[in-house]
Amino acid sequence: MDMFGLGKEENSKASDFDLEKRLKSGPEGVKELNDKADARIKRLEDTLRGGVEDKEEYARMDILLRGYQALKKVAAKAAKKD
Secondary structure, eight states, X not given: OOGGGTTOHHHHHHTXXXXXXXXXXXXXXXXXXXXXXXXXXXXXXXXXXXXXXOHHHHHHHHHHXXXXXXXXXXXXXXXXXX
């Protein structure tokens, strides 16, 4: 009896997240992910530089920006690992 489904190979394939699938798909998946993240980072940076009057909206955009930057770091590490 496996606790929480650990140790079962057939369950591990079904429980992969979209990000894991894209990173495992090879260099083309990582490049596509980086390109999308770059485009969104640029758009967020341009918006933040242009000025946002609402402090809450600025904070949300800053969180998104940091999230996309972290995603790029994760993708880079995953690409090196393979």
